Amino acid sequence: MMLAVQFPYWAQSLLRVLGGLVAVLLPAGTIVYLFLFKMMSFMQSRLGPMEAGPYGSMQLFAEVGKWLQKEDIMPEKADHSIFKIAPLIVLASTFLLVAVVPFGPDALFTNFETGVFYALAVSSVSVLGILIAGWSSANKYSLLGGLRAAGQLIAYELPMVLAVVGVVIQAGTMNLQQIVVAQNAGEIFGWSGLGNPYILTQFIGFAVFMIAVQAELTQAPFDMPVAESELVSGYMTEYSGFRFLIFFIAEFATAGVFAMIASVLFLGGWGIPFSWFGWNNIDQIDNWMNIVGPLIMFTKMMGLVFLIMWIRFSYPRFREDQLQRFAWKVLIPVSLGNIMLTAVLKVVF
Amino acid sequence: MGLKPKVPGLVKGLGVTFNTMMATITKGSNTVQYPHEKEAPPLRARGVIALREDNCTSCMLCARSCPDWCIYIEGHKELAPPRRAGGAPRKVNKLDRFDIDYALCMYCGICVEVCPFDALFWSPEYEYSEPKIADLLHDKTKLGEWMETVPEAPELEVGADKKGKK
Amino acid sequence: MTMLGDRQRLAYIASQAADARLNVELETEGMTLNIGPQHPATHGTLRIICRLDGEQVVWAEPSAGYMHRGYEKLTEVRTFPQVTSLVNRIDWLGSFANEVPFILAAEKLMDIEAPPRAQHIRTILFELSRIANVSLFLGDLGVQLGAITPVFMAFRDREYVLNLIESATGGRFHPNFDRIGGLKDDLPKGWIEETRSVMRKLRTFCDEIDDLLFGNEIFQSRTRGIGVIPKDVALQYGLSGPNLRASGVDYDLRRDQKIAMAWDKVDFKVWTHSDGDSFARCWVRLQETREATLIVEKLLDTLPAGPVMAKVPRIIKVPEGEAWVSTENPLGEMGYYVVSKGDLGPFRVKIRSASFNNISIVPWLLRGVYVPDVITILASLYFILGDIDR
């Protein structure tokens, strides 16, 4: 509020766009280098890329350069215009998603009253992109992949929403910023040393949410839409060069953004327990939190992405029907029970 | 067994990958950064065939026993000075051409084995790939150069009966 | 129906059941899906033509031959020593094991026997190639099911075995070490000690795979009850090796035939499983790898001293006759029917490779399964393309 007021509207918008790019691409790049290149390699007793830059740190730029140079191949029978749009839709959903994530007391793009609702709504936009990518490729593997993706993302949207409902009930608000504040200003049975990160009080919700995120991101063990060993990368089969790059960025950027949302909802977001500095509400927070907040957020996000990637590199994948059964027969009842429990406890305390 | 609680397989799996990661970070990886460091192949490795031209009598045994027909030999007879003074001049076979086409060779080692005069040897050298397939035809000069890389035969394990051939 | 025996009838009933199950479901327009020839799940160039109804396979037919190299014809223009270097390219992951039955068949025709030390080393190398082959399977299995890490572990530890094979024979993939009458050379110094340490590493690898894959609940839910092959059907199709033993048939040629190898000198366990599903096949292979490391260690303990080559003429002419020798190769029963006419080369060699029979059950097995299960079943049957096409 303090910073933004000094700029004219166009500059604010420009700053927001640039900030959004940074907030999406920087985590994506870090995730790719740190987890996809290095952590995965270490888990497999190898070093990963080592040639481009010190310890291969420039590898991602080399890869991007390679993809940009590649011929943009399009299947003859593909539905060309839709085929081109599909990766953009997937990426767009990531950018829409990051718009509501708060990074600091004032460092935020929008202060949506119904931020949770919005985030859950736009996160399913990517399903459209994936579905039309699979359909327009005119490839049987892509079609199977696209259909699987649609089925899976819709199935897991539900437990995700239900898991978040517990948080919303406990915080009493749908504003993500307010949820952060509620966690950090909160207390557990009168002890405020840790605030009240909802991972402690909403652990079932957190577990369900992370499983659903894993499925939303189509990471193993829920990666049947991509399934490189059976569907040969599913809906991405026919994409090459630049368009594949967009899918690739979107995959890891979305992982980052979902991890951000999870850290906002369950780990206290950008905040540290307010009692450490004697703050009570959002207006008392010092301005330096606008710089440190994003870093804290980034750290928490990385921790969650580590979890996501660790599971991805260790587990084999489910079968499509097992995945659906898991969503409908386990996750949804569990999260419904969680809501009930939360509501009861909310009334009791 | 017994009282030990059952750890779910999912958790055990995570443990395996995590331990491997830690081992890689602390003890180093199992891979070798190839162009910078190289692993030495074992002494017996069949990398490339070296030719000691002086020993070759162009007897054609190797060319005839090659399953892939990838050895090409041409030679002619020559009169050499007699070994003892006053003797008759000897007839020797002089080697004109000895080519091995490594594009065809399947590294079975039959030629090295059948050679009765110890003219062919295995060298563990392996870095001789070429951009053009025709360049994989090594002539006798090039095959002679490989002689420098031929190692001594390794000692044999306990209980071996005879000393190793070559 | 009266013509058909019990086993045939069982296979028939099972296939009918698969049909019936499909028919009751909603009829939808089918789709033909070509899995392969270039597909990550076929590790090689096998093509499987599937008719799909949704994601369910209605009909499947493997189409081999993309890698047919005509080895049976090629052997007819080669001499006996030359054939050895050819046949170890059939199953390229366990190549030493391919040489052994051929050499044994030739030895049988010539009526010579390799010295005991040669037989021992042969058996050790045979088991090493089994480990090299099956350890890759264990890693590859993970990739087929979506876990990417096991395959790297498999490649990591398989490397030790390949190094052993290379330092003894000179060839990592194609040893060409076996000779009629013995072996080309004795083992190099220090090899035995190294082998012992590698065998310990391999057992650790087996434990890791056990934890990472076999104990994993997701893996179990993917493989248990998938692609069940009843005992009788397995025998009818001539399945061999772990595929047969996973169906509960206690048949292992290492134990069940008299052969000039050292397996009868050691005591080992033949692992079987009664389920016959994909999990059983994978599990039997895992246990066999462990068992193979133990066999190698026991054989190293009892390695006799002596020569490694019997007296054989320099130019090998094999007397007229016919011989059949098969051994329990990593993939199953691998045998050579060698017909000699007293010439330098064989007159006819029939190569009975394990994967050819193992994969011929695929049309029967794939009916009514889902596309992901196709991959699981193919992975658990474990074929090498060179072994199918020869």
Added chain:
Amino acid sequence: MSQLSSTDTPIAALPGDALRERAVDQLRAELGDALIDTLVKPGDDVWVRVRADAWHEAGIALRDVVGLDYFCFLSAIDWMPSPFGRGEDDPTQPQAERDMTIRQGYTGGETRFQLFARACSTTLHFGVTIKADVGDDMTMPTWIPCYTGANWHEREAHEMFGINFAGHPDLRNMYLPTGFEGHPMRKDFPLLARMVKPWPGIVDVEPLPGEPADNSDADGGES
């Protein structure tokens, strides 16, 4: 992991020749004079040859009477010696004369082509190799009703040798492209890899000028 099982069966008695003799007797009782010839090599194997029309009955008898439950392989053999030898002829010289008489192997035979198959017993641990002459019509009954696994082997024999199997459901080519002409495993089918270039071993060391070439190979230089 209690549901996992394993066996510790003691090593079964290895097959004696009595088992093989018994198998021959059983087959003779079952097939009568359709069993033409038998050969039992002690400690090795047993070969039987049946009449072509009894091929199917022989399969059934092997499976049900002798008890060979495990199908090993089925293939064919062309007993004609190859007119090309090992492909090592000098193309500039007239083609070498070869002995082209057809001599069949164990248990004899009358025709150029023979079908042979093998089945084993997983409990008695022995196997039988069975042969049959393929007549001029090149048609044999299929073995699929006896051993389902024979399907692919018969397809292979069909495309490689040109033997038809009456009753086989689909005798499509397995390895070769559809419409391939010829049967590669027949001995008179040339192996092109050995035809396209002359054998490098033909060349001999050039003699001294004015001296007849001598053909002794490994005379070496230091004679």
